[in-house]
Amino acid sequence: MLEQRFIDGFEQLAPDQATRQIITHALEVFSRKGFAGTKIKDIAASAGFSQGYVYMYFKSKEEIFTKIVELASEGAGRSVQYAAELEGTAMERITWLTEAFLSPGSLAMQHWRLILLQTATSEAIPEEAKRISKEKIREPFEQLIPLIMEGQRALEIVDGDPLELAIAYFSFIQGLGIARSQATEQNSFPTTELVLRFLKRS
Amino acid sequence: MLEQRFIDGFEQLAPDQATRQIITHALEVFSRKGFAGTKIKDIAASAGFSQGYVYMYFKSKEEIFTKIVELASEGAGRSVQYAAELEGTAMERITWLTEAFLSPGSLAMQHWRLILLQTATSEAIPEEAKRISKEKIREPFEQLIPLIMEGQRALEIVDGDPLELAIAYFSFIQGLGIARSQATEQNSFPTTELVLRFLKRS
DNA sequence: GTCTATATTAAGATAGAC
């Protein structure tokens, strides 16, 4: 399962239970409130610890944020890689990936929100986090582009610069993630089929 | 011109030069750094005033933010209304609107970032701003939906729930706005034609 | 009108108690 992939990544890089606990909850809170809007107290409360205790595991808020951006950036790349390795035509695999992204409460989406959305308001986040994000953001694109090219060769996907198509794809996904997070009504939410129309050869 | 429409809205609701100055620069800074990430000092410096002077015109950071969300929400609705009133087929008008949104440095996009993106990280922004945003966010949709329906009747636009199509449209635009704001390379940015493929009847 | 100086509050970070 895709979600498992992310969690694995987290567990791998977090030796003890408490660190994992903090990281997991910090991801969730940062993703909702942003870097500046998140108080250490919020993370601690969410993880079930006192405010001061967090500093036993991390030396600053910046350090927590930077760590999470690193993990989330890797997770985003891995999710696309996972989809790319599935069976089926290129378009089938992209469809699967899109469904994973758009499913409500998707951890993959949470990761994207953290990375892309936050580096959009980039001036208020730590330099180190920006650097890592900028460096790792290429990975999902590098995973998706060969898939798009495969689909173009199979005449499933529209002609044109694969990078341009990949940018359009992730932008769309990103925008839908924001829309979903504010969803007042769950009905009327765009289907995978509609979303992928711009990619499909007609 | 579309940009002028927004500026008009701002001038209308800002009696004196200093207030306008603060509002204009605050929009820009909030849009880049988010509510929590923006310090009064940043706004003041950007507008060319000292930190304390801002409090001659606004009683708190919340008040500035709330005012801007109100103006920007109205501006977003007006931009769609303006496009809807143009000459041409429904699809031509939507194309025009899309170009206005996607043009680099678009004030319309800046407004969207402020409203949608910030209410996405909604827990860290003032309640009053959330209320206004939620209330006004309907307007752009209400302006676009009749245009979509017109395009469907003229067989220019794909069949399906117009609200779903409108949500997809604004999500896509929103995502592209974020992508553009981080654009490392200006080339490879999706064209209007590609973006609107998902809407076009094939 | 505009700035500088200052009071106040909130948040980050540390250190010592249980």
Place this chain on the structure above:
DNA sequence: GTCTATCTTAATATAGAC
């Protein structure tokens, strides 16, 4: 291991000077 209390810093907001 975990919390409470505390120090320190930074940001909001005010008030008084030019």
